[in-house]
Amino acid sequence: MDRDTLIEAMRPGSKNPLDNRDKNDLGRFGLGLKTASFSQCRKLTVVSSQNNIKTAALWDLDYVAEQNDWSLQLPEKEELNNLYMIENLEENGTLVIWENTDRIIDDTVVEKTEHIIYEKIQDLQKHLELVFHRYLAGKDKISIYINDSQLKPFDPFFTAHPATDELQKEIIVVNGEKVHIQPYLLPHYTKVSAHDYEYYAGVGGYLKNQGFYVYRNKRLLISGTWFRLIPQSEMYKLARIKIDLPNSLDHLWKIDVKKSHASPPAIIKNRLKKIIEKIAGASTRVYKSKGARLAKSDVAFWERYSARGEIRYTVNKGHPMIDAFVKKLNKEQKYEFSEILDLIADFFPKDTLYADLGNNPKEVVFENIVTDTELEEKALLLYQNKLFTLENLGILNKMEPFSKYTKNWEKFFAEQIQKGKI
Structure with a gap:
């Protein structure tokens, strides 16, 4: 980014959510960078390089409180050389630095902080590997590292396994835009290794992770929900359904600022109910059939x-x-x-x-x-x-x-x- 673009990016609410956006744009409200950062730290510095010309801007909440004014600070060029990891910033790229982190360890923690930080890093890794798994895989994949360890995509649909059942895909047209719905039935435990069965259960297990997975531009927004159309059930736990949305339908799905909540519009809910009936029935058959006798018996106890x-x-x-x-x-x-x-x-x-x-x-x-x-x-x-x-x-x-x-x-x-x- 150049200087003007960076300053605009650092402004809270820099985007009108009603504006038309590029179809690959992941943002909507212009709040993500700032709110996510302030939820973890009190000082946010962003350095961006365009053709090796570096520009920096920072928000310091302590400075804001001291001055009683929301003043964005613009470090001078000579100050940039002292910034953390500045030597790793490429000719064209952006560096985001958090300082004075006050949410990773709260005031109640008095010992074993390394263990707590390690657990949080592990949770972060699992979260990123799931939310951005489609960016971490495929032809145009990107790379994300945590402490020099490259993240691996976690595909919640286990599409690589031959026993995963990919059911009929459906397309719903809303306001001229297509919503793609792809149901999957994960393999029964008898069809996979013990390691794979545990791994693809995901955080919380199969029961918690059944249901719809809503993506906008390949980024996972919502996972493991039936939108209250049916209750979670042991018999449906192998069913996971991928929903791909274009960013032009954000308002219809009521996607919030944190991108952690969505609700399908009525026209789509009615179709989802019918899809659920097919998927849940198929999942039940898979689940039940594995409990059948290994040898057919005409004389049962x-x-x-x-x-x-x-x-x-x-x-x-x-x-x-x-x-x-x-x-x-x-x-x-x-x-x-x-x-x-x-x-x-x-x-x-x-x-x-x-x-x-x-x-x-x-x-x-x-x-x-x-x-x-x-x-x-x-x-x-x-x-x-x-x-x-x-x-x-x-x-x-x-x-x-x-x-x-x-x-x-x-x-x-x-x-x-x-x-x-x-």
């Missing part, structure tokens, strides 16, 4: 009932092995056993299971019997207790866990008879 908007799970008392066991009981024992099965079904720990599947799905283990040898031992024990016969041996092929047997049950029991073991 549990039954699912759905009626009048309610879903219940009960023990299948008609299961052949349960039925065989019941036949060995007297009338009183049959009644008591039936009551026990009802109690087991009624007090199934669904809340705990739901929480575990949501928070730590990889750690939930449903099956302990895994080898053919263990299955053979279990099958022999059940046969010896007359819970099935050789005539209905075929039920083992339809019933978990015995349906996972990699060999042939008929051949196995034939060998047991030949060896005289049964």
Whole structure:
């Protein structure tokens, strides 16, 4: 910037938000540089070089308070050589310097300030890698460094993974401008490595980060919200939807000065509701399908009932092995056993299971019997207790866990008879 442009840039509210802007312009109110800086420091110096001609301007809040006047200071050329990192300013470029930072460490902190600063730097890194991830990647990518460490783009849609489901893109035209909407379904944890699953959960996890991601000129404004169109749900947590806005629609989306809040206009809300129905349904199918049995079973120990908007799970008392066991009981024992099965079904720990599947799905283990040898031992024990016969041996092929047997049950029991073991 030259001198006049720099002075204008340092003026709070230097832009009329109603003015027409370049389509790639990220600013609107002309407040970002100043308000962001004053939220962290009391002295802001900006040095800009154009064709190696350097110009500087600074705001010093202590000086403003002392003079009781909002006076922008313009350092003389000889003062520039003493500024921090001035030697790194290129022929054409701009250097922003914060001094007297009073918000990084508050007055309550008395020790371990290095640890607190390190945590804040880590938070800053994650924030920048998400908000500007589309600038940090691609053909015309830019580079951002923190303490000589280059930032890596954090793509919340995990588009690089083949298991990410990129659904049908939609375009909504508002006032002659296009709003692009691209839904994604992130991979289920069974499709990715443990590291990638944790990494792409993002800060706060999958549940918090589901929903819409609103971008203006590729800069992320809002993330992880359904705009109150639907509540956050465990079943929708794999759904993330990218919305690309042109800067000409800022006023319709009610984008605030901090660019941290937006609200879609009514015409777009109605379309988003329909898109959500498709996306949420697809996300639910992905989430639920991974909980299905690894081997299909026609003879299940549990039954699912759905009626009048309610879903219940009960023990299948008609299961052949349960039925065989019941036949060995007297009338009183049959009644008591039936009551026990009802109690087991009624007090199934669904809340705990739901929480575990949501928070730590990889750690939930449903099956302990895994080898053919263990299955053979279990099958022999059940046969010896007359819970099935050789005539209905075929039920083992339809019933978990015995349906996972990699060999042939008929051949196995034939060998047991030949060896005289049964």
